[in-house]
Amino acid sequence: MELREIGEDNFLDAFNLKLAPGQERFVSHPVRSLAQAYVYRDQCRPFGIYVKDRMVGYVMVIYDYDAQEYDIWHMMIDEKEQGKGYGSEAFDRVIEFIRTKPFGDSGRVALTCNRDNSAAMKLYESKGFSASGNEDSEEIEMVMTVDQA
């Protein structure tokens, strides 16, 4: 399992990833995420999640200079690749990447999780995230602090 940056050679694989039925309402598709990556191109890094040479998912890390925190956006595992533990393993790779502090120096990591997405919430909690108290009717913010690599 490794993360590889999205670029000329692999973006079409990211375009072709499929959200599992029911997950469209929780997570943006990688195409939409990459469109946002264009806008925030100086502060983000979108990745394909690879098992051997196969892209099985997608995730983006973005640095919020105002909040001084790393945000994890739009993590998804292709519908055909779910239930194999890839989400958990990819999440560890994401945290390793953030620990290198590729943008700002903060160790704060945040993400939001749809309150109905219990599978994701359980995963984040198992990795050390907890609710920050910020939430709206749909999304709950979860945070943790990482040390420098």
Place this chain on the structure above:
Amino acid sequence: MELREIGEDNFLDAFNLKLAPGQERFVSHPVRSLAQAYVYRDQCRPFGIYVKDRMVGYVMVIYDYDAQEYDIWHMMIDEKEQGKGYGSEAFDRVIEFIRTKPFGDSGRVALTCNRDNSAAMKLYESKGFSASGNEDSEEIEMVMTVDQA
């Protein structure tokens, strides 16, 4: 009518543009185009097409360093804004932008047009484009040469 670069303040307006029925098969939606803009971010410029302060369409200019030419990608006018001459006017603004040679120095401009998209083809011909002879089963390449601004 003016072109404004896509950025943090207006990308959601681009996301919300709608292709007219039947045009989905001719042109990528701006979301998909912006995802490609991320990949080619060092050689392209995506724009919203504005009338007064309203985004009525979208277009991307990309420089092909191999072919040494400016390519016009994914130009579209929102379904509600068609039939007002905006496509033609926007096209003139695009050519003006290319004449400033924002990337490479070439004056060659190219685009491809679906062979069934006769409205677009007529527009391009009226602006001085002609078929280059490169074509596949779906798309015809059209080219012209512009002088420096």
